[in-house]
Amino acid sequence: MQKLPINWLTEGLIDFEYKKYLLLAYLKTAKAEFGQQRLYPVFSDLIMHYNNLKQVKERKKLVYEAFPQRITRADFEKLELVYEKIVADDETMQQIEDVIQFASPLFTNALQEGKTLYDFIERHIEINPVGITPMYFDEGYLFLDAFPGKETQVYVYRISVFENTYEKYRGINTQLLHTVRRGLTQTHEHLKVQLVKQHQELPNPATFVVVSRVPCPLDSALLPIAKRTLVKYVTELAA
Incomplete structure (x- = not known):
């Protein structure tokens, strides 16, 4: 399935339409996985992305604990430096906030779909x-x-x-x-x-x-x- 990079919010082109395209393509493949009753790894990836999105929205910073184990402390520190520069740029930060505003309800809906499937299998x-x-x-x-x-x-x-x-x-x-x-x-x-x-x-x-x-x-x-x-x-x- 198509993966969404860990640092998709900050890497590459910081543009609302571009980020929207990345996100919608990822969520389309996630929905297809759920349609085949395949929960993992897409469900855990969705949870990770959603939690990090919330941290960025609430704190305007990245939180190391929100990232999966495959990212090292050194990788995170480099990512954090990039993000600090973005936060200092009002225009770019506005783009990020627009993406977060757009992405949050979509992640919520996708997670609910995954949870419904998880609960159904667990009940049976x-x-x-x-x-x-x-x-x-x-x-x-x-x-x-x-x-x-x-x-x-x-x-x-x-x-x-x-x-x-x-x-x-x-x-x-x-x-x-x-x-x-x-x-x-x-x-x-x-x-x-x-x-x-x-x-x-x-x-x-x-x-x-x-x-x-x-x-x-x-x-x-x-x-x-x-x-x-x-x-x-x-x-x-x-x-």
Whole structure:
């Protein structure tokens, strides 16, 4: 899909019509992605762009924390210097403010469309433990059953806790081990027993299964939502 550069507000030609063209082209491809039920990475990109737009509108400055991890501190400092020069130029800054005024409601609408799709998929998935859940559940196995189909994607997962000045939050990393065809004898419980025998470093692993009741793309929708669902579920277990 067509990407919108991280620093699209400040790079290239600072002209309302040009920026409008860039934005509308990007949002057109974002809408097309949602039409195919592909949420990621477009949804997270939209959130990043919208949050930065708000920061610029409210503070007339760029905020490093609003940028994704792929931009380094050095890159940001260069971008900030460019932006400081723009702020000092009243005519150019007016162009930027006109773009922000135009873009804000469009981003809001696009994000609402993405959230509606996210909520729909989330409502139609179920998460359940497989077997007995141990006291330690920050790592283990995630079984993912897409719809339709008779296959289970088997992932090993690890949850890490991150803290900053304001909050504590959990991140999750998953790695696909293999894909298994389900059957009368190959149940989720039987699959867990097999994994324990094959990977003895996890003798009593926490294991959860996420089952989708609606069709959606695995990598660009189901897996990211399943990961967030698992983090939420585990957080509630730890409470």
